[in-house]
Amino acid sequence: MYKYLTITIFLVSTFIFSSCETKNPSNNKGGITIEPEIKIPSINKDSVYAMVKAQVDFGSRMPGTEPHKKCSEWLKDKLENYGTKVTMQRFKADFYFGKSAEAVNIIGAINPEKKRRVLLCAHWDSRFQADQDTERKNEAILGADDGASGVGVLLEIARLIQENPIDIGVDIIFFDAEDQGNDSDGTDDTTLTWCLGSQYWANNKHVGGYKAEYGILLDMVGSKGARFGREAYSMQNAPDVMNKVWKTAKDLGYGNYFVDDNVGGITDDHVFVTRGGVRTIDIINRPEGGGFGKYWHTHDDDMGVISKKSLAAVGNVVLNVLYNE
Ligand code: AHN
Numbered sequence: 001m002y003k004y005l006t007i008t009i010f011l012v013s014t015f016i017f018s019s020c021e022t023k024n025p026s027n028n029k030g031g032i033t034i035e036p037e038i039k040i041p042s043i044n045k046d047s048v049y050a051m052v053k054a055q056v057d058f059g060s061r062m063p064g065t066e067p068h069k070k071c072s073e074w075l076k077d078k079l080e081n082y083g084t085k086v087t088m089q090r091f092k093a094d095f096y097f098g099k100s101a102e103a104v105n106i107i108g109a110i111n112p113e114k115k116r117r118v119l120l121c122a123h124w125d126s127r128f129q130a131d132q133d134t135e136r137k138n139e140a141i142l143g144a145d146d147g148a149s150g151v152g153v154l155l156e157i158a159r160l161i162q163e164n165p166i167d168i169g170v171d172i173i174f175f176d177a178e179d180q181g182n183d184s185d186g187t188d189d190t191t192l193t194w195c196l197g198s199q200y201w202a203n204n205k206h207v208g209g210y211k212a213e214y215g216i217l218l219d220m221v222g223s224k225g226a227r228f229g230r231e232a233y234s235m236q237n238a239p240d241v242m243n244k245v246w247k248t249a250k251d252l253g254y255g256n257y258f259v260d261d262n263v264g265g266i267t268d269d270h271v272f273v274t275r276g277g278v279r280t281i282d283i284i285n286r287p288e289g290g291g292f293g294k295y296w297h298t299h300d301d302d303m304g305v306i307s308k309k310s311l312a313a314v315g316n317v318v319l320n321v322l323y324n325e
């Protein structure tokens with residue numbers, strides 16, 4: 001009887017201590033702990049994968065199409081179900097190829113009353129053409145990594161924060177119309193043809209006087225063997241945030257993903273969020289030897305490139321950064 005009780009206690013305590021990592025209380029006077037221990041949740045790999053797949057299952061999510069509209073409603077419902085305060089920030093996106101469409105930034109605020117805030121973002125649209133492919137170049141892509149991966153990780157983070165309350169405010173922004181830009185041939189500056197949603201947000205905040213301490217952008221974070229180097233604009237604008245995130249990654253054993261390669265500056269949503277007043281870093285896959293993944297802006301960017309391990313690595317790093325604030 002006594003033996004079984006001991007085994008039960010052992011099993012229960014092993015379960016409790018293995019299911020969550022704990023943050024050591026920092027406020028410790030004379031050996032008396034004042035702060036309760038904070039439990040840091042971790043990504044459920046099947047859950048995060050399902051969140052990516054659900055978006056891809058709608059089809060290509062180019063503004064002005066039915067899959068785009070359906071996916072926007074699904075994202076809104078998800079954020080609402082996870083208890084965030086949702087704003088649908090609608091705007092007209094004027095594309096460089098002469099068309100325009102209704103677009104929407106989808107914003108979920110966690111603890112909207114808190115002063116200390118961190119902004120997390122990703123783009124939720126997918127590209128209108130497969131310009132890097134050799135076939136069906138003018139057909140829209142599925143954007144499993146390029147779009148859905150970052151959004152999937154942030155939805156999983158919202159789900160986990162609802163289960164494990166956090167002390168700070170967190171704003172999750174899914175930017176629209178990031179990926180409908182013009183690949184420069186070097187003759188013109190095409191910067192402003194990209195990232196229309198974050199450009200709109202930078203000029204029209206969803207909350208008057210909006211402030212956050214910093215932001216983290218997730219772009220193409222879900223492919224097998226993803227490699228996140230130190231992107232130049234992130235290093236210029238928020239080196240302390242970069243160092244904190246990369247150190248957290250290394251401490252968690254994810255140094256194979258978060259490497260110290262110096263990567264050239266990329267025109268991405270973080271540039272415009274930073275211009276809008278929230279210094280923001282970009283976690284983005286830049287394989288060795290330059291460029292983006294081989295699947296980038298091709299029809300190969302489907303669920304076949306997605307790795308549960310990569311999604312979980314990025315999600316766990318962001319969760320640890322947040323809960324340690
Ligand atoms: C440019 O190619 C100029 N920017 C890349 C940003 C991007 C596209 N991220 C995903 N797709």
Ligand code: ZN
Nearest residue numbers: 127146179297
């Ligand atoms: Zn893209």
